[in-house]
Amino acid sequence: MNEYIITQLSIFVNNVPGKLAAVAKTLKDCNVNMKACNLAESTEFGILRAIVEDPDQSCEKLQAKGLIVRKTQLIGIKITDVPGSLYGPAKALGDGGINIEYGYAFTGKKVEGLFIRVDDPEKAITVLQQAGIALIRAAEI
């Protein structure tokens, strides 16, 4: 697989008090470590999106516990801690006709940046690399 493809786990969470705690308990019981996460919500349900260590095995463990989990391919853009660093990648994607569905920031020990969800990650990787934008490798997280 392309080394720049990052696997995200999306977990369905009912939007009622205590449900996130129940999901978090399952993550703990399955020894799943999150590196970055994001919560999206609708009126009655939420979606916990997470970048975890060993996503394939984590996904299987969580599904075995009865959670609804889906694997999604994201890409990670390296962002430096200076004003304007989002402009380059965002413009490159825009010029390439690629729509960003959603994204969330990540600050790791070795690297920091932004995970984004696009419809065609392979194409986005090509577009960004052609524009000279640095990407996060799955192994760097």
Place this chain on the structure above:
Amino acid sequence: MFWNPKIECMPADQLRQLQYRELKRLVNNLYSFNKFYRDHMKAQNVTPLDINSIEDITKLPFMYKQDLRDNYPDKMFTVPKNEIVRYHVSSGTSGKPTLVAYTRNDLDYWTEALCRSFTAGGLGPDDTIQISYGYGLFTGGLGAHYGAERVGATVLPSGTGNTERQLEMMKDLGVTAIACTPSYLIHLDTTAKKLGYDWKRDMVLKKAFLGAEPWSEPMRTRIQNDLGIKAYDLYGTSEQAGPMFSECEYQKGVHVWGDIMYVEILDRETGEPLEPGNEGEMAVTMLKKEAMPMIRYRTRDITTLYTDTCECGRTSPRLARITGRCDDMLVIRGINVFPSQVEYTLLQIPEVGDQYMIIVTRDGDLDKMVLQVEIRPEAFSDKVEDMIALRAHIESQLKKYLNIAVQVELKAPGELPRFDGKASRVIDKRKI
């Protein structure tokens, strides 16, 4: 005011004699011409010769809603097709409707019942009545229409919807009476206030005949106080003909015309008849019906029957408010909704599981139905917009099958309660 004082004020023993003669004639006729009911009677070892008083009605077998569905469309007819002059159709379960057929006489007795009822509520030639029930397959509109015309009132057949226009006509034409669902009248009230109408200054409305959905005494008090009118409970189901019976000016229960309908109140567990004054399931026998029999028909409605003479002088028995239903059919904004219809609809949608919960509330003036469904894991998406699109798809399918707006909530598999044996998938939180 009486429309038919002889019947309405007939002494109880005379009425029972009359009811006995009607029942005897009806059962003789059915035994000869209706295979369904003859088979029913034979299975219970009863023949017309066993009917020698109105009390003997308890020897006859019950009829159920399921009988109407099983014999859909015409196996229940007792008259040749060329004597049938009208059909009405009510929504049924699993998309299967319930058909009701009428002969000319059936329509006449329906109208006669409403003439007595409307007159008891003070409707007459000086009135202009707005019929804001649905016209068409639903019995409410046409039923009330012919009754009101027969008593000589001026009828404005406005039907449902277009509330602003209804208010404008109500004002311009000097409407004095309305027939509609209680929730629609409250909706009219809310809209009227929003548009700056004042009931006392702009309107001359005096009375309302409200039915086709459950309502309560507190709702009556609110309507009467807010609008400065008298609000009467109008009762009747399509199996009986349609809206038929209503209250007199004393508002002490719905007067049932005993020559047309014989009422039994049954113990909910045993099906044994109860004495007047006790609450139970109502079974009705339509003594005049020709096109289709309706004998000891279990309405599933829970109510109480009173047989004392009313303050108005009428001796006819009176029904208390319907306090509930035996099964879980829901009446939402005047439309019958069966959980089985919901089930049927969900079966057509591969993205959802078969567990569901229905929660009914009253949102302001209108009933609101929320349906919780479990999504299948493979239908789950990390994108909120996909999930919202799925929810909208389920809502539009439900709207198509149930004919009412339903708010859908998506749940994870295993989130909704599972039931052993009889499921109770309905939570009705309406305070009515």
